[in-house]
Amino acid sequence: MxxxxxxxxxxxxxxxxxxxxxxxxxxxxxxxxxxxxxxxxxxxxxxxxxxxxxxxxxxxxxxxxxxxxxxxxxxxxxxxxxxxxxxxxxxxxxxxxxxxxxxxxxxxxxxxxxxxxxxxxxxxxxxxxxxxxxxxxxxxxxxxxxxxxxxxxxxxxxxxxxxxxxxxxxxxxxxxxxxxxxxxxxxxxxxRRVASAAPNALSHAGQAGFDARLERQDVQLSRREHEICRLMLCGRSVPEAAQQLDVKLSTAESYVKRAFAKLGVRTRRELFDWVLVDC
CATH class of the missing domain: 3.30.450.80 (Transcription factor LuxR-like, autoinducer-binding domain)
Known part of the structure; x- marks a missing residue:
């Protein structure tokens, strides 16, 4: 040495x-x-x-x-x-x-x-x-x-x-x-990962509620659509989620748009409300 x-x-x-x-x-x-x-x-x-x-x-x-x-x-x-x-x-x-x-x-x-x-x-x-x-x-x-x-x-x-x-x-x-x-x-x-502690991020229990409601509502998200929704529920912005998933920002925005259309929401605030309504 x-x-x-x-x-x-x-x-x-x-x-x-x-x-x-x-x-x-x-x-x-x-x-x-x-x-x-x-x-x-x-x-x-x-x-x-x-x-x-x-x-x-x-x-x-x-x-x-x-x-x-x-x-x-x-x-x-x-x-x-x-x-x-x-x-x-x-x-x-x-x-x-x-x-x-x-x-x-x-x-x-x-x-x-x-x-x-x-x-x-x-x-x-x-x-x-x-x-x-x-x-x-x-x-x-x-x-x-x-x-x-x-x-x-x-x-x-x-x-x-x-x-x-x-x-x-x-x-x-x-x-x-x-x-x-x-x-x-x-x-x-x-x-590799962007970790930003967001004040409105859901707890692990709340994020589990997202998966549970998807199952109850029989909503079928693609793997990437599911990942980006979970990241947003963790408090990540769309650019941060794009970095973490190693995709272009435009691609991440497309995932968000398709996922939101399937869920019937328009904003991240509405996404949080969609998860919490039955929690």
């Missing part, structure tokens, strides 16, 4: 040791589905991580939380499918209630934070996101300004050694190399 290398000409500053091939692979993958995998490989050159996560936070006065959280992707060199499943759950249900990040959002500059599972209260969040997938610790590097921030998280499974001071210092030095790429990637590639 290569960590920090003193730079004799830098008067106490350090240079990050990197492999040109893995750094080059990350640069070439910007704006493509391979980017997160390339970043995962680059990070694991010097810091062992069971999972790597990348997200962006943007201020949004229309959101209940004041921020929109965009999951730009996750990677793992060992268990990619499990990592994606857990993180999809995290960004669907828990990212806005995660106590680690609330005080960091909107802070300008660079922040490095750590978390160990022993510091988490017992409950559904810990069980589903940490205990069941076997994650014991993580460190997160956050960089940006009051309006836009990027967060790169590294996670380790139980039984692994704690992140060392040298590893954390090395991680901190990656800001100048990686974060400009994150910004370019976010501009050219859709987020």
């Amino acid at each position: 290569r960590l920090l290398h003193p730079d004799p000409a830098a008067h106490g500053h350090y240079l990050v040791g990197v492999r040109p091939d893995t750094l080059g692979a990350a640069i070439r993958a910007v704006g493509t589905p391979d980017f997160i995998g390339a970043v995962t490989a680059f990070v694991n050159d010097s810091i062992a991580a069971d999972a790597v996560h990348l997200e962006r936070w943007r201020t949004d006065t229309g959101s209940a939380s004041g921020h929109v959280v965009e999951w730009l992707g996750s990677g793992s060199v060992r268990r990619a499918a499990d990592t994606l499943r857990v993180m999809d759950l995290y960004y669907h249900d828990y990212c806005h209630v995660d106590p680690l990040f609330a005080p960091l959002r909107g802070k300008a500059g660079t922040l490095l934070v750590q978390r160990h599972i022993d510091g988490l209260a017992n409950g559904e969040f810990r069980r589903r996101i940490f205990d069941e997938p076997g994650i014991a610790q993580e460190c997160v590097l956050v960089h940006g300004n009051a309006h836009v921030q990027y967060a790169l998280g590294l996670a380790r499974a139980g039984g692994q050694a704690a992140f060392t001071t040298d590893e954390l210092f090395h991680f901190r030095q990656m800001v100048d190399l990686l974060f400009p790429m994150f910004e370019l990637h976010a501009r050219t590639y859709a987020a």
Whole structure:
């Protein structure tokens, strides 16, 4: 493992040791589905991580939380499918209630934070996101300004050694190399999930009521029509739903138009009322 290398000409500053091939692979993958995998490989050159996560936070006065959280992707060199499943759950249900990040959002500059599972209260969040997938610790590097921030998280499974001071210092030095790429990637590639805590989103029970009423009314929605209605009931806007479903905005609007015609509603407010009428 290569960590920090003193730079004799830098008067106490350090240079990050990197492999040109893995750094080059990350640069070439910007704006493509391979980017997160390339970043995962680059990070694991010097810091062992069971999972790597990348997200962006943007201020949004229309959101209940004041921020929109965009999951730009996750990677793992060992268990990619499990990592994606857990993180999809995290960004669907828990990212806005995660106590680690609330005080960091909107802070300008660079922040490095750590978390160990022993510091988490017992409950559904810990069980589903940490205990069941076997994650014991993580460190997160956050960089940006009051309006836009990027967060790169590294996670380790139980039984692994704690992140060392040298590893954390090395991680901190990656800001100048990686974060400009994150910004370019976010501009050219859709987020995997856009999580916006909307004040009028239905609870899980209310969303289940949507499915129940569809069955009672014998309304047949296509898979995509059903997905976009559920996203809107979660508080997503149509553009956010389009990003999450990875379709064009015009295509998402067509799904909405067809679904609303079948349901006999004209607006999202009427969609909420249609679900709640029998709840």
